[in-house]
Amino acid sequence: MNVFITKPIPDVGIKLMEDAGYLVAIHNETEPLPQDKLIEKCQQYDALISAGFNKIDAHFLQKCKHLKVVSLFSVGYDSVDIDAATRLKIPVGNTPDVLSRATADVAFLLMLAVSRKAFFNYKKILDGKWDGFEPVANLGQELYGKTLGVFGLGNIGFEMAKKCKAAFDMKIIYHNRKPNGHAEAALDAKYVSFEELLQQSDVLTLHANFTEETKGIFNKDAFSKMKRNAIFINTGRGGLHNEVDLKEALHAGIIWGAGLDVTNPEPMDKNNPLLFMPNVCVLPHIGSATLEARDGMAMLAAKNVIAAFKGERLPTIVNPEVYD
Numbered sequence: 001m002n003v004f005i006t007k008p009i010p011d012v013g014i015k016l017m018e019d020a021g022y023l024v025a026i027h028n029e030t031e032p033l034p035q036d037k038l039i040e041k042c043q044q045y046d047a048l049i050s051a052g053f054n055k056i057d058a059h060f061l062q063k064c065k066h067l068k069v070v071s072l073f074s075v076g077y078d079s080v081d082i083d084a085a086t087r088l089k090i091p092v093g094n095t096p097d098v099l100s101r102a103t104a105d106v107a108f109l110l111m112l113a114v115s116r117k118a119f120f121n122y123k124k125i126l127d128g129k130w131d132g133f134e135p136v137a138n139l140g141q142e143l144y145g146k147t148l149g150v151f152g153l154g155n156i157g158f159e160m161a162k163k164c165k166a167a168f169d170m171k172i173i174y175h176n177r178k179p180n181g182h183a184e185a186a187l188d189a190k191y192v193s194f195e196e197l198l199q200q201s202d203v204l205t206l207h208a209n210f211t212e213e214t215k216g217i218f219n220k221d222a223f224s225k226m227k228r229n230a231i232f233i234n235t236g237r238g239g240l241h242n243e244v245d246l247k248e249a250l251h252a253g254i255i256w257g258a259g260l261d262v263t264n265p266e267p268m269d270k271n272n273p274l275l276f277m278p279n280v281c282v283l284p285h286i287g288s289a290t291l292e293a294r295d296g297m298a299m300l301a302a303k304n305v306i307a308a309f310k311g312e313r314l315p316t317i318v319n320p321e322v323y324d
């Protein structure tokens with residue numbers, strides 16, 4: 001049995017598969033494989049570890065008839081046509097939990113950075129524009145006791161809410177596909193409608209899956225309902241917000257600021273106006289980029305492959321219907 005990995009991943013995962021007797025090949029070049037070449041390549045393999053959000057659609061899966069498993073090096077599975085994989089009886093694995101705290105750390109970091117205009121002020125030093133202490137310039141806003149709105153209160157949303165409650169005694173409201181009893185009991189979180197979430201949040205943080213339903217849900221209409229002091233944080237997926245509408249809302253002062261770890265497209269163009277706005281902080285999709293989280297992801301991705309090769313259920317399966 002052999003495995004193809006689209007980008008280098010931490011050694012612990014590779015070792016696990018090699019120790020189990022499987023042959024591992026890694027695409028180790030700076031340039032990612034173009035889609036047609038990737039499809040061609042995967043036709044020779046029994047398992048794919050997708051470590052770069054490669055688009056795995058029905059055409060891809062139909063062409064790669066040998067694939068016994070698609071193992072994602074991510075918790076998000078929006079890059080895969082899950083229905084097609086299920087139809088073709090291909091199990092898809094992902095990497096939940098091990099990256100929740102790391103990703104919530106980045107959401108928290110962005111919230112603080114935006115509230116104190118940290119990136120903009122740092123750039124001022126680099127540009128030689130720091131003229132000394134200013135009593136009425138560079139003023140941010142404090143977070144203590146404010147309301148955190150969580151859009152998508154799953155694993156990462158919970159970790160973000162927990163941090164905000166502990167650090168700033170923030171009031172937690174959330175909108176989810178279904179109520180989260182654990183968060184309500186542990187954090188006194190309150191379920192609200194999407195409209196209420198927009199209207200009441202001082203900080204609105206996005207942690208929902210990217211789907212047809214959530215695509216572009218943060219648009220002109222949504223921003224217009226938010227508070228003028230609101231800070232918008234997206235560590236979910238860039239496609240959850242409409243970038244043109246976000247720029248307009250920030251520019252016109254409809255909302256106060258934004259912190260983004262994800263953009264659409266990625267990478268973001270280095271001349272994108274968002275990068276130069278005083279009330280915006282952007283990071284290059286580093287939510288899960290800690291040694292600990294990435295090792296955990298590599299282990300899970302490898303365990304999913306090994307389970308599939310043994311004919312067992314994947315430890316973290318996205319499409320359990322495949323076993324029906």
Ligand SMILES: NC(=O)C1=CN([C@@H]2O[C@H](COP(=O)(O)OP(=O)(O)OC[C@H]3O[C@@H](n4cnc5c(N)ncnc54)[C@H](O)[C@@H]3O)[C@@H](O)[C@H]2O)C=CC1
Nearest residue numbers: 076103152153154155156176177207208209235236287288
């Ligand atoms: N920036 C980064 O590096 C990272 C980004 N992510 C993103 O974060 C997302 C969330 O990850 P987890 O918390 O582990 O997933 P999760 O599955 O634990 O939580 C997702 C939550 O979103 C909710 N949701 C889905 N559709 C919704 C809708 N239409 N309206 C309201 N809520 C909805 C679900 O009910 C669930 O509670 C991933 O799908 C991925 O896109 C994940 C890891 C790292």
Ligand SMILES: O=C(O)C(=O)CO
Nearest residue numbers: 073074075076099288
């Ligand atoms: O896991 C994910 O979905 C990411 O975006 C990167 O860890």
